[in-house]
Amino acid sequence: MSIYFILTQLGQGFLTTILIFILTLLFSLPLGLVVSFGRMSKIFLIRTISKFYISIMRGTPLMLQLIVVFFAPYYVFGLQMGSSFRFTAVIVAFVLNYAAYFAEIYRGGIESMPVGQYEACKVLGFSKAQTFIRIILPQVFKRILPPLTNETITLVKDTSLAFVLSVVEMFTTAKQIAASETTMLPLMIAGVFYYVFNLIVALGLERIENSLNYYR
Amino acid sequence: MKILEIKNMKKSFGNLEVLKGISLSVNEGEVLSIIGPSGSGKSTILRCATMLDHMDEGDLLYLDEYAAKSTQGGKSIYSSKQDLKRIRKNFGLVFQNFNLFPHYSVLKNITEAPILVDGISKKEAELRAQSLLDKLGLADKSDAFPYQLSGGQQQRVSIARALALQPKLLFFDEPTSALDPELTSEVLKVIKELAEEKMTMVIVTHEMQFAKELSDRIIFIEDGIIQVEGSSKEIFNTDNARLKEFIGKFGHK
Numbered sequence: 001m002s003i004y005f006i007l008t009q010l011g012q013g014f015l016t017t018i019l020i021f022i023l024t025l026l027f028s029l030p031l032g033l034v035v036s037f038g039r040m041s042k043i044f045l046i047r048t049i050s051k052f053y054i055s056i057m058r059g060t061p062l063m064l065q066l067i068v069v070f071f072a073p074y075y076v077f078g079l080q081m082g083s084s085f086r087f088t089a090v091i092v093a094f095v096l097n098y099a100a101y102f103a104e105i106y107r108g109g110i111e112s113m114p115v116g117q118y119e120a121c122k123v124l125g126f127s128k129a130q131t132f133i134r135i136i137l138p139q140v141f142k143r144i145l146p147p148l149t150n151e152t153i154t155l156v157k158d159t160s161l162a163f164v165l166s167v168v169e170m171f172t173t174a175k176q177i178a179a180s181e182t183t184m185l186p187l188m189i190a191g192v193f194y195y196v197f198n199l200i201v202a203l204g205l206e207r208i209e210n211s212l213n214y215y216r
Numbered sequence: 217m218k219i220l221e222i223k224n225m226k227k228s229f230g231n232l233e234v235l236k237g238i239s240l241s242v243n244e245g246e247v248l249s250i251i252g253p254s255g256s257g258k259s260t261i262l263r264c265a266t267m268l269d270h271m272d273e274g275d276l277l278y279l280d281e282y283a284a285k286s287t288q289g290g291k292s293i294y295s296s297k298q299d300l301k302r303i304r305k306n307f308g309l310v311f312q313n314f315n316l317f318p319h320y321s322v323l324k325n326i327t328e329a330p331i332l333v334d335g336i337s338k339k340e341a342e343l344r345a346q347s348l349l350d351k352l353g354l355a356d357k358s359d360a361f362p363y364q365l366s367g368g369q370q371q372r373v374s375i376a377r378a379l380a381l382q383p384k385l386l387f388f389d390e391p392t393s394a395l396d397p398e399l400t401s402e403v404l405k406v407i408k409e410l411a412e413e414k415m416t417m418v419i420v421t422h423e424m425q426f427a428k429e430l431s432d433r434i435i436f437i438e439d440g441i442i443q444v445e446g447s448s449k450e451i452f453n454t455d456n457a458r459l460k461e462f463i464g465k466f467g468h469k
Contacts, residue, residue, distance in 0.1 A: 114315075116311060116313060116315035117315060117317070119268050119311070119315065120311065120315035120316075120317070122267075122268060123266055123268070123304070123307075123308065123309045123378075124308075124328075124329040124333065124377070124378075124381065125301065125304050125305060125329060125332075125333040125381070126329065126332060126333065130332055134328070134332075135317055138319050139318065139319055142319070214361065215318050215319045215361045215362075215363060216318060216361075216363040
């Protein structure tokens with residue numbers, strides 16, 4: 001059994017890993033912002049619902065959330081979903097889970113902004129949207145980049161949980177080969193893959209951080 | 217012509233009545249200073265006048281147009297959003313701690329509002345900004361970021377930012393309180409120049425000498441009411457024991 005075989009097998013799983021990673025970020029980052037607005041809403045009901053949502057997402061295992069999302073259509077609506085739903089369920093569960101974490105990160109950033117920035121905008125006549133998009137959000141983004149990096153790196157590793165719904169990503173493949181060939185090697189190689197992937201993610205985010213160092 | 221008129225302004229925070237009925241007006245070209253001890257309500261007047269806070273009772277008018285009008289019971293009713301947006305264009309505010317936008321260059325700090333709010337072209341906004349920077353002695357700072365500037369320079373940028381919208385009235389909320397004496401003098405010099413150009417200004421300040429030299433009228437406020445109002449001369453030669461004591465404490469002979 002060759003390293004080449006292991007690599008090509010893991011490589012295919014790795015594509016799924018990357019896909020889960022990208023899709024999750026793509027949807028959970030904006031959704032997180034919406035949830036954080038809900039969490040900071042002046043309307044009690046919206047605030048409470050958002051709080052409850054975040055509490056559930058952070059308070060239960062992601063593995064369980066994956067299972068719940070996958071079986072919900074059947075148990076709640078009696079719908080029979082095809083096997084292609086497995087991947088969709090993985091993405092939906094990841095997005096819902098990560099949006100909750102991102103929401104709290106956004107909230108921390110937004111609430112840390114000095115009130116003077118809002119007041120300056122108001123006196124200058126900016127609309128609320130102009131204030132948020134041009135003045136507040138860019139500064140918030142700079143402030144929250146370190147915790148955002150943390151969460152993103154955790155996401156890379158969390159993608160391995162997709163095995164729960166039999167979505168074959170890299171870790172699943174590694175385990176399968178390891179079991180059939182009775183060797184630790186594929187798992188070790190998978191570890192290297194994760195590490196290198198995370199290294200690239202971390203370096204990329206560090207570059208963004210540095211590019212924002214033109215102001216304090 | 218009256219640029220600003222406040223009638224019987226009242227404002228409470230919880231049970232604390234901060235303003236107990238303030239009435240004042242500012243004519244075109246006039247410099248009005250508001251002095252008084254900390255917690256007397258000076259800044260609250262400014263915050264209510266600039267609509268950062270809403271007053272509970274009273275009238276607020278700019279150029280004889282109501283921004284807020286008291287009802288029969290006294291409660292202030294504010295005008296519609298569109299009206300307030302238009303009325304807001306009459307004034308600018310310079311904050312104690314500048315509140316510049318740290319992620320924008322000096323130039324962009326100044327041009328952003330004229331472009332977004334007044335809808336003038338970028339080129340025109342930049343010309344306007346550059347001439348303001350020249351005037352305020354910051355000609356070479358247009359590409360700098362706020363953190364690269366001294367406090368005095370930052371405050372001058374924030375004055376330029378307010379002036380770029382060409383307001384009819386400029387409010388200053390303790391514009392030098394965050395600055396050391398040297399930086400204070402460079403900011404005061406700029407404000408003096410504006411006064412010489414007959415810019416209408418309302419200044420909350422602890423700089424007694426400055427207020428004395430500059431103001432057409434001074435208001436001494438304590439406990440949420442105007443205790444003494446008069447010309448600079450009248451204020452500094454007052455018989456009012458409390459005002460005398462207050463001015464004396466600030467090192468004015």
